[in-house]
Amino acid sequence: MSHHFKETPHNAITDSGIARVIQCKELDVGDPIKWLSLGLRDLMRAPGITVFYGIFFALIPWFITYLVAMTGWHLVILPAIVVFMLIGPFLAAGLYDVSWEFEKGHKPSLRHSLRAIKRNAVNEWGFGIMLMVLMIFWLRVASIIHALYPSYMENTLESLLPFLVLGTLVGAVFTVIVFFLSAFTQPILMERKVDLGTAVLTSINAVWLNKVPMMIWGGIIFTTVLIGFLTGFVGFILLMPLIGYASWHAYIDTIETKVERKYE
Template sequence: MPRTVNQQEDIDQKQQPVPDSEYARTIPCNELNVSAPFHWLSLGLQDFIRAPLISGFYGLCFMAAAIGIVLLVQWQGTHLVVMPSLIVYGLIGPFLALGLYDAAWELEKGHKPKLLHSMKAIGRNSSSQWAFAVLLAVCMIFWMRIAALLHALYPSVQGAPITDFLPFLVIGSLVGFVLAAIVFSISAFSIPLMMERRVDMMTAVFTSFNAVKSNIPAMIVWAGIICGGILIGFATYGIGMFFTIPILGYGTWHAYHDAIRKKHH
């Protein structure tokens, strides 16, 4: 079991802080107000405006990927390509978001963010980031296998009454919610933490999970805002992603700084 640094001792500085190099520890988190996500969103919008070139570049990347998914679904004429497409999108997204985190970090330090510098953020602690990508891939593949098994509950008769759909809808929704909550919990703050502090993947995952678990009301609001932004993006055939994803990316950086306790120097 990973150990959690005693929060009271950390506050009182009665002990030396645990170095970020320790493997698989849990960095303490702060208590978040339920209204905090709206502040992160506001700060994300400000960063979007303050870094128009970088915002536009990453916005175009996310928009192009979303439009590609929409066109693929229309071309194939089946919903079966939606899940694999979203999985690819979900795996590429966090790495593109690194550039947004870097830009927000530079703005925070009073620097002018540069596109090339933000692109190099992918290589900052790449071993932990790739390990996390593999973890996400395993979660997504497991999710697909569960979805395939649950499809057996789907009525085979056309025009079946709504009651025949209930087992599929109820069980599918519950399983999907649990898996989505787990993935969100381990990924909410992992990547910015790995980028800024260069911690190992397990430390980032444990810390993110602990921060989400300790601030469930605020994180439910933040998850709802993220889902809303993604829905707006796809509802506009991917075009809305140009705005929503960069703003949410910047907002995630500010969420991370609010949620994870800063180390002592």
């Protein structure tokens, strides 16, 4: 499927002067399905490495839930989520390396993928911290909404509804912001060794210019995470690596490269 490059238009993102913005291509609405199928192919070709990373993705949320159930101490959730946000991008980098190795015609190895994790470590830590700050802010806003709920009111759906709607809307806004910031940031940082500003602005610009395909992609990721939770995190063992591999193909398809990519 041939894509043509979108001339990066002048907008607030490209004219910000904070960092340069790498051009992106114009995507088709069917592209997210193609990324999934290519991701699935990578998963089938590297089952051992897939399960290795997948177990981490399943264990971390399981451990968070276990801690909360054991202690009844919901404050555990915050530091645990913080850890997950910091570790997640590094785990993803290992998965991207597998797809990248296949693209180059190499046989991926666990050792090589673990080494890839520290390719652009400073900016990846920066990215993790940025996500963490957003997450903490989101949780603060959620607790303020919770505090607004009068304790004397009955817990009926009618009385809870305005707070549920407000909480959902705030959550949706934060989710969209995180998606814009992080859709392509991680693979850009890993492959190009650019600074965090360039990676983040490139990601925002690419999502903005491809709103419909990226909304579909975001919906697929959300559904995948939902299935993972509904299966008691067991689904994450295969689903998170699948999304990781597919994200690499999304990056290849979307962000302009100096050399034509040959992976189809």
